[in-house]
Amino acid sequence: MNFSRLVFFIFFTTCVAFGQNKVVSEIRIQGNKKTKTSAITRLTNIEQGKALDSLQIEKDIRRLKRLPSIAHAYYEVYEKEEGYEVVYGIEENFTIIPSANLYTTNNDEFAFRIGLYEFNLFGQNIVLGGLYQNDIYSSYGANLRAPFLFSKKLGVAFNYSNLTTEEPVFLESGTADYKYNNTSYEVLGLYQFNFQNRIELGVNYFNEDYTYKRGATEAGVPQDFDVNKLLYKLIYEYDNLDYDYQYVSGFKSTLNAQYVVSTENVLPDFLIGWNDFLYHKRIGKKGNWSSRLRLGLASNDDSPFAPFAVDNNLNIRGVGNTIDRGTGVIVLNTEYRHTLYEKDWFVLQSNVFVDGGSWRNPGGDFGDFGDSQNFRIYPGVGLRLMHKRIFNAIFRIDYGHGVTDDATKGFVFGIGQYF
Template sequence: MFSIKKISLILLYLSSFSAFAMEKTFNKIEFLGNNRTEESVLNLIVEINSGDKFQTEKLEKAVQQLKNTHLFSKVEVSITGDKDDSNKIDVKFNLEEKWAIIPVPIAYSAGGVSRYGVALMDYNFLGRFYQLTNYFYLQNSKPNFGSTFVNNFTFNLPLISVLSFNYVDNKNTIYNKNKEVGYYSVNLIQLEGDMIWKFNDYINLGAGLKYENAGNVNNELSNDEKIKNTQNGIEKPKSFDNLAFVGKGGLGKIDHDSYLAQGAQLSSTVTSTAGMYQGNDNEDYTKFENTFLAYYKMKLYNHTNFALRIQHGQSNSKNLIRKMYLGADQIRGFQSMQYSGNEAIYSNVEVRQTVYEGNYVSLQVVPFFDVGYIGSDFGNAINNQSLMSYGVGLRLPLMQLAGLIVRMDYGFAVTPENQSGFSFGLSQFF
């Protein structure tokens, strides 16, 4: 097969013999090895049409866009000149498909919280590159379920539409500022719909609506747990039933090549009731979430990824259900939801070093470092808490299954106190 570099050399050679080399155009676009995805959708993904001016940059981008779908284990491209017109270039994408419909076991354990269940994930629903995920799991023996649908080309436009439903039945262990234990339980229903416009590969902007209903608060607590809450000053969260506006934005791009990634992206979300519930039993609130992700494929070490996440969140809510929490889900080695506040920032750094790569499974050794800061007022350091941990983990990317990676981490917390914990999941930590 021709590589992109070989294609460039061929074009350079042809340009020395043809005064019309700059007028070469794409002709036929074929996708070989594709059995599950509509060709009209693949054409939207590669962004190449018959009659477009031929550019090697477009081919490079098209190959990467196909890899970013996670639908193919191999993507190669070859070109030939049309037999009747040498200025017309035929393109063939040679593809090997992954399994796109995957029953995925949900297995997560960290910091005193365990989740076990199953999700049915279809990365190519109806052959239209829709993503459909349905899940059911038990979190500490409580049932949770939901569904998410994503249309990446709504109306055949660069418009992403997302619909999601979640039912949460949780009983959580939390801690006050004196590290005294408390509890709350809640049944939470969430419905959200968003529309996101992709201006180009690097900028997107969207909006949506989110409905939330929280009920049966603390109904699952025992009398001893309620007494413990009273002794330690843990207030009962209020139930709520409200509608909020959602704004979303993204800047940057991350490219994927199997289990490796390259690039950087900043994503921001604001959720606000926008004053609709003043004087109502429901609480008005505004929440900001910002996530920066960066990945770098280290050239000195084969198939090794440097990975960085920086996450910031802020909520003006006084309700325990809507506060910010830092624990095992964010910083490994701690208990789940061990620290709370109205503002939090944390970062995770990993070096994902591949020590074995096979056709069906690979192995990565991953040293990591996590750090965080949380409080109710970042300007008053006395009431805030710093967290830090380090550790090592293993990753087992399953090469023929889209997006499935077995993760095992062990973290050692060093600030504010020494403790440790095991973390397990079926995807990368971030």
């Protein structure tokens, strides 16, 4: 066979091979008990009667593993005479989950939040739940989230909360304590553009009630006021995370932008926005390096009621319960998680972390971020006890110890990873 005939033969056999590609003849879901098969298939993009696409199958599996109802997902492909049979295997989570957060510092501050959530209502990946909080005063809330109510891309969420806390207000003459109540009603439309990008748009009607309790006073700062507000919210998320039980890898970015309108002149209207950047990387077989960077800015009003708080349970582990406020924030949380023990459903994981951040003073400038009085660094250690087949069943305990000026130390307990 001369060279020209060899080239023709290779070209001909390649064309025949591609021309006889088999299509997907059957799609089967197995392993799901509570989750409806229809709820799974509506979220996948592989189609019967079309050519087998391994890249699309991989995307489907990654998307399924993100669902609260699914602990793990995998696929198998079988070749048959009439085409390919594709099997999606599902390992389900137990999804009726209590939640708990407890936090304290060496100043004997103590608060807790408990809740109960169903993350797979009716087997349709609908989230329904409520919570109770005690932070000097009692608070409660309820949430309903149906991200795929209308289609695989379109859903809705409703949130209600009645939150009451004692809030420190930082004045030039000292610190005042206010009883603060926020009662809110929120509705959000949820839309997922594709596998990695989604958006939430909505409105929140809420009432804020401040009542002076004790401490410093200052001319021009009201001691008691009650105001109704409207909050317009936009959340945009890019999610390229990949999950393998307790291990996470990839990048995620979440932008939260809000415009708050006051119905009275007690407080000014303002804009606020922040972006969380998360990066996770597998280290060897048992390690995970995870980091979160938060950048945020708000209207720079010279008000003691600034929106960004320095708080134990939000951004700096061990710092205390709302010890300062600002109109801008830069926070970096980074930690190394290592699996110490794993057997069947149980995982014991350790972590070593450093939380650091700085805030812009109300009415200040960007130079405030470099002011040592606004800068805090808290290294620490922690443990995680995990159940691999119960959604978010991660009991965490962290101990943070500050190394900057006027630092504190303390424990933070909770359900789920800190970020």
